[in-house]
Amino acid sequence: MSSATMTAPADKKSHSLALMAGILLVGLHVAIGLLTLVWLPYDPTAMAGGRLEGPSLLHWLGTDRLGRDLFTQMMIGSRIALIVGVGAVAIGAVIGVTLGLLAAFASKWLDDALAATLDILIAFPTLLIAMLVVAASDTANLWSAIVALGIALSAIVARLTRILAKRVLVMDYITAARTSGSSWPKIVAIHILPNIWPTLSVNFALQFGLAVIAEASLSYLGLGAPPPNASWGRILQEAQGTVYTAPLGAIAPGIALVSLAIGVNLLADGLRDAIDPTRRAR
Amino acid sequence: MTALLSLENLSVHAGSKPLVSNLSFSLNRGERLGLIGESGSGKSLTSLAATGLLPAGLSASGSAILAGKQVIGAPDRELNQLRGTAVAIIFQEPLTALDPLMRVGKQVAEPLARRAQRDGTPFSGTALDQAVLALLDEVALPDPQRIAKSYPHELSGGQRQRIAIAMALACKPDLLIADEPTTALDVTTQAEILSLLDRLVRTRNMALLFISHDLPVVANTVESVVVLRQGETVETGNVADVFGNPRHDYTKSLLAAARRLDDAMEGRA
Ligand SMILES: Nc1ncnc2c1ncn2[C@@H]1O[C@H](COP(=O)(O)OP(=O)(O)O)[C@@H](O)[C@H]1O
Ligand SMILES: [Mg+2]
Numbered sequence: 001m002s003s004a005t006m007t008a009p010a011d012k013k014s015h016s017l018a019l020m021a022g023i024l025l026v027g028l029h030v031a032i033g034l035l036t037l038v039w040l041p042y043d044p045t046a047m048a049g050g051r052l053e054g055p056s057l058l059h060w061l062g063t064d065r066l067g068r069d070l071f072t073q074m075m076i077g078s079r080i081a082l083i084v085g086v087g088a089v090a091i092g093a094v095i096g097v098t099l100g101l102l103a104a105f106a107s108k109w110l111d112d113a114l115a116a117t118l119d120i121l122i123a124f125p126t127l128l129i130a131m132l133v134v135a136a137s138d139t140a141n142l143w144s145a146i147v148a149l150g151i152a153l154s155a156i157v158a159r160l161t162r163i164l165a166k167r168v169l170v171m172d173y174i175t176a177a178r179t180s181g182s183s184w185p186k187i188v189a190i191h192i193l194p195n196i197w198p199t200l201s202v203n204f205a206l207q208f209g210l211a212v213i214a215e216a217s218l219s220y221l222g223l224g225a226p227p228p229n230a231s232w233g234r235i236l237q238e239a240q241g242t243v244y245t246a247p248l249g250a251i252a253p254g255i256a257l258v259s260l261a262i263g264v265n266l267l268a269d270g271l272r273d274a275i276d277p278t279r280r281a282r
Numbered sequence: 283m284t285a286l287l288s289l290e291n292l293s294v295h296a297g298s299k300p301l302v303s304n305l306s307f308s309l310n311r312g313e314r315l316g317l318i319g320e321s322g323s324g325k326s327l328t329s330l331a332a333t334g335l336l337p338a339g340l341s342a343s344g345s346a347i348l349a350g351k352q353v354i355g356a357p358d359r360e361l362n363q364l365r366g367t368a369v370a371i372i373f374q375e376p377l378t379a380l381d382p383l384m385r386v387g388k389q390v391a392e393p394l395a396r397r398a399q400r401d402g403t404p405f406s407g408t409a410l411d412q413a414v415l416a417l418l419d420e421v422a423l424p425d426p427q428r429i430a431k432s433y434p435h436e437l438s439g440g441q442r443q444r445i446a447i448a449m450a451l452a453c454k455p456d457l458l459i460a461d462e463p464t465t466a467l468d469v470t471t472q473a474e475i476l477s478l479l480d481r482l483v484r485t486r487n488m489a490l491l492f493i494s495h496d497l498p499v500v501a502n503t504v505e506s507v508v509v510l511r512q513g514e515t516v517e518t519g520n521v522a523d524v525f526g527n528p529r530h531d532y533t534k535s536l537l538a539a540a541r542r543l544d545d546a547m548e549g550r551a
Binding site for chain 1: 333362367370371373378380383392433446453
């Protein structure tokens with residue numbers, strides 16, 4: 001028996017395990033985020049107990065320095081993180097894929113100009129670009145942060161899309177589609193986008209994690225959404241003064257961030273393998 | 283009678299470098315012409331120039347009239363109306379000529395639906411599915427229902443080339459260009475595909491431009507040939523004349539090479 005047939009089942013199993021873990025982690029955050037729309041354990045803005053209480057049955061993660069329930073804030077944080085991740089990636093994807101395709105189809109000098117511009121933009125950290133965009137808009141709120149992150153991410157998406165689309169454009173099946181009279185918009189829709197999608201979607205998952213972490217950083221710097229709909233970054237910021245007496249305020253947002261970022265990546269990897277017929281067969 | 287495809291002094295250049303020089307021939311409905319020459323002699327570029335699909339960086343001059351329209355210098359939008367209607371192309375490598383992520387039935391349905399749309403009789407749904415299955419049947423694919431649902435990597439090389447042929451037939455072209463359609467296939471499959479092409483071209487009364495470096499393959503399929511070397515036409519004429527009495531050394535050497543290969547194959551058998 002060949003080694004390929006020996007390892008295939010194990011591979012498949014670890015793949016589906018990863019997919020399951022991704023579904024569980026993301027599903028947990030989505031469930032909590034949805035729940036916050038209809039129910040919260042405590043009013044997030046009101047004192048729910050004493051200041052800086054430790055974890056108890058009443059307050060699972062304790063309370064902050066104003067006596068607000070930390071678990072309630074963390075739940076809201078899940079919702080905010082999902083909105084930020086989905087929103088920023090959606091904006092980044094629409095702008096980035098459009099620019100990337102334009103560059104792939106553009107005449108040589110325009111393509112070179114776009115590619116150089118993108119390279120320069122990517123050289124700046126996402127967070128820095130986002131900070132500049134937020135600073136340029138006069139109010140710092142959740143939406144300005146999302147738009148800023150989306151714009152910052154779009155450069156990365158555009159560069160990747162451009163490279164992937166150029167690779168697909170030289171394929172024989174594109175020439176074949178052209179010889180059968182297919183128009184460019186149609187070719188983009190049915191051949192190019194589906195063929196770059198598997199790689200793009202995995203990249204979107206990475207960007208989702210990036211966006212959530214970057215928003216936390218913006219919030220930490222006071223450039224994100226103001227309370228009461230605070231993100232994990234804001235919780236972290238507020239907890240930093242009391243990190244030795246109430247470390248959960250700093251630990252919980254960190255764990256939540258990492259679990260969501262990992263979950264989304266596992267989910268995207270698993271979904272790509274499930275979508276791609278050439279991978280599925282293996 | 284106006285020709286389906288008529289090339290007159292067609293040249294293709296990369297910058298100042300000539301890749302095809304002053305090529306002329308014409309093809310009428312039902313005629314079968316072979317374009318032969320060793321690899322790199324400009325055969326594929328000729329077919330791309332004739333359909334207005336030269337890659338960026340290459341330019342064509344002279345005249346190429348396809349279905350009454352001058353191709354050289356025409357806007358892409360106009361040429362696109364000819365492609366998939368007047369002409370269809372089958373490529374050498376059937377694996378890369380098919381989209382790896384699309385079921386082959388859908389890939390056949392695509393040009394089929396477009397041609398119907400252009401004819402003013404658009405169809406979709408079950409009627410389209412039926413037409414796809416009928417085409418798969420016409421190219422002698424077994425179990426069309428199952429094949430239609432397959433992805434390219436699940437099919438054999440010969441089956442993929444039959445799909446590519448079905449996609450070309452879906453265009454109902456007057457002219458079929460086959461660019462080394464059997465080169466990537468094993469000998470048995472090669473023979474099957476050749477006889478399939480031969481049958482289809484005759485029953486549908488299409489013109490055929492058959493591109494190959496393989497003389498025996500061409501000899502049985504076409505009526506006349508054009509021999510290319512480094513983009514230059516070295517000989518043209520009726521198959522029997524050119525192969526029976528080659529005047530140019532290049533044609534002789536191609537023939538000798540083919541004969542040596544034949545002898546070697548027979549010696550082995
Ligand atoms: N895009 C291109 N740019 C420059 N030269 C090319 C290009 N495409 C093909 N050529 C050259 O043109 C010549 C003819 O190519 P081609 O028509 O593909 O040959 P073949 O007869 O094997 O089909 C080759 O020497 C090839 O290197
Ligand atoms: Mg060729």
